[in-house]
Amino acid sequence: MEKEKQVKEVLSAKNKTERDQKYNEYVKQVTPKHSCLKNTCNAFWTGGIICTIGQGLTYLYMSFGLDKENAVLYQIISLVFLSVLFTGLNLYPRIAKVAGAGSVVPITGFANSVAAPAIEYQKEGQVFGIGCKIFTIAGPVILYGIVSSWILGLIYYVLGLLGIV
Amino acid sequence: MEYIKAFVVGGLICAAVQILMDQTKLMPGRIMVILVCLGSLLGALGIYEPFVEWAGAGASVPLIGFGNSLFKGVKEAVDKDGFIGLFKGGFTASAVGVSAALLFGYFASLLFKPKMKD
Amino acid sequence: MMGTQSIAFRNPPWIISAASVVGQKEGEGPLGSYFDVISEDPMFGGTSWEDAESRMMKLAVEQAINKSGLSKEKIRYLVGGDLLGQLIATFFGVEALSIPMFGVYGACSTMGESLGFASVLVDGGYADTALAVTSSHFAGAEKQFRFPLAYGNQRPLAATWTVTGSGALIVSRTRAGAKDSETKSGEHDVRVIGMTPGRIVDYGVKDSMNMGACMAPAACDTIAANLRDFGVKPDYYDKIITGDLGYVGQEIVIALLKEKGYDIKDRHLDCGILIYDREVQDTHSGGSGCGCSAVTLAGYLLRQLRTGKWKRILFVPTGALLSPVSFNEGNPVPGIAHAVMLEAV
Incomplete structure (x- = not known):
């Protein structure tokens, strides 16, 4: 009933702006959504597991006698390696289908976003294929990471000059 | 105990981002940018580093941790070298993660062929 | 001309042949038994997704011509299109057939456009036979419009899955031969x-x-x-x-x-x-x-x-x-x- 009323409003709208707005509201009604709770739960346990593996790897490398800082670096390398391997074996997208944010948020998601276009675009050549496209998804992350930390660093530097921090 | 902390904290961050994605329809690319910028901001405010100390990998493995370490790198470089540190710190701090991703990604493009999704 | 925007054909063209080539997923679907060729190799023997789509389309065109019993030279015009930028799948696919051709683009509506246009050519008396063909390939479309295939993301429930497949139809002025090699006796034209x-x-x-x-x-x-x-x-x-x-x-x-x-x-x-x-x-x-x-x-x-x-x-x-x-x-x-x-x- 509600939907029928919406359709009427769409077709009887006076101008395009109103029609488009009504139509978008109607579309929202008829478009099915992922179960939010299920997605959130999946993201929780998958993301949690990836972080726990990271924690385990850190302890593993510390048990080899590395200090904590270096152990964390080796942990990052290991997670990135595993993620790229899973991407190459076409397993990462299968995990991501269930995990959602659970596989996007950890560093493994970043590694996946580097490896996936590199593999996909290899046919377009070393320079314009792999070389350019490897940054299609990860490039913005690096760029805005550098920009934001630079700006915040500048503020920190200026505040330091003023003797505030 | 440390494992449980890593699991719960990492899981909660991912769950929160999932809610954000479902509600806003933001693409994963934008989400990653937001997380990194958020991380460097939280780092600059001095909130995230103590959190990493407490939660371990649960806080450092998510990309917010990546952003945090970017700012940490800039801060340390500024403390050490002054103004030029602003231009050194970011890449130093992100060097391992970015290099590893680029190197392994590149090698993967030589080893693996594109496959169909199923 | 009919009404404000329609065409009623004076000499309605006959569909004398049709062929379909699909990928494995489509072959496993409910319509699997209706398709002429089901390829288990998503690359169709090619080296890239773009090449695969071209090969798939060429196969569909050849199948349609074979089923019609006509020689390639009898096809006066080919009207075709696909989703890839600048219609490269179509152009590279039909190049070797050297049939005079029109490239058309209407996104996923292209089959209606190409079949309609081929019919206009035939009804207007500008061609005895014309072939309409379109194609799409899941991987090529994902790569161009969305993400690399190995990239992990969740597809919304409203999202659709791009069909890997190519369909070709031949329309003709004469009813003779309107039954292709698959048509059984007693069936309709x-x-x-x-x-x-x-x-x-x-x-x-x-x-x-x-x-x-x-x-x-x-x-x-x-x-x-x-x-x-x-x-x-x-x-x-x-x-x-x-x-x-x-x-x-x-x-x-x-x-x-x-x-x-x-x-x-x-x-x-x-x-x-x-x-x-x-x-x-x-x-x-x-x-x-x-x-x-x-x-x-x-x-x-x-x-x-x-x-x-x-x-x-x-x-x-x-x-x-x-x-x-x-x-x-x-x-x-x-x-x-x-x-x-x-x-x-």
Whole structure:
């Protein structure tokens, strides 16, 4: 009933702006959504597991006698390696289908976003294929990471000059 | 105990981002940018580093941790070298993660062929 | 000319041959047994997704020509299109056949456009026979419009799955030979009696992951125009078949047309819904792409007309008009739909 009323409003709208707005509201009604709770739960346990593996790897490398800082670096390398391997074996997208944010948020998601276009675009050549496209998804992350930390660093530097921090 | 902390904290961050994605329809690319910028901001405010100390990998493995370490790198470089540190710190701090991703990604493009999704 | 935008053919061209080539997933779907070639190799023996799509299209064209019993030289014109930038799949695919050709683009509605245009050429007396072909490939489309295939992301429930497939049809001025090698005795011949080229319709939807909602208003516009121009009711057709609206778009187009006074609920089908089993194949809202309506028409729909199960259908492939650039620049996704009227005789 509600939907029928919406359709009427769409077709009887006076101008395009109103029609488009009504139509978008109607579309929202008829478009099915992922179960939010299920997605959130999946993201929780998958993301949690990836972080726990990271924690385990850190302890593993510390048990080899590395200090904590270096152990964390080796942990990052290991997670990135595993993620790229899973991407190459076409397993990462299968995990991501269930995990959602659970596989996007950890560093493994970043590694996946580097490896996936590199593999996909290899046919377009070393320079314009792999070389350019490897940054299609990860490039913005690096760029805005550098920009934001630079700006915040500048503020920190200026505040330091003023003797505030 | 440390494992449980890593699991719960990492899981909660991912769950929160999932809610954000479902509600806003933001693409994963934008989400990653937001997380990194958020991380460097939280780092600059001095909130995230103590959190990493407490939660371990649960806080450092998510990309917010990546952003945090970017700012940490800039801060340390500024403390050490002054103004030029602003231009050194970011890449130093992100060097391992970015290099590893680029190197392994590149090698993967030589080893693996594109496959169909199923 | 009929009404404001339709064409009624004076000498309705006969469909003398049709061929469909699909990938494995489509072959495993509910329509699997209707397709001519099912390739387990998603690369079709090629080296890239683009190359694969070209090979697939060439195969479909060759199959259609073989089934017609004509020699390649008898095909006067080829009208074809696909989804890749600058129609490279079509051009590289049909290059070796050296048939004079027109490249057409109507996004996923291209089969309606190419078949309609081929029929116009034949009816107008400019060609004895013309071949209409379109294709789409899941991997090539994902790569161009969305993400690299190995990239992990969740597909929304309203998203559709691009069909890997190519369909080709040959239309002819003469009825002789209207039965192709597959037609059994006693079966009907099929002809194209009219068409309604569509207008571009934009209802301001920006979500490219919800193509059904983008295209449904266009389908509604074209179907309503067809019924109005020919002065008929929906029951003039046994089936009204849209291209790739999927489940979401189907609900919308039926509701919009009902509000306009046309009830098509009991006779509406959608190629995107027909081609996959969404429970088993995890395709969410259904199939999409130029190949979706093309192979469904060439494989399944024609067969229903030939066997006499349906007498007359309105085939309305639908297209969503966008490019990665237009999407990034924040433009909405308008739709277009071309209707072709087919009749069994």
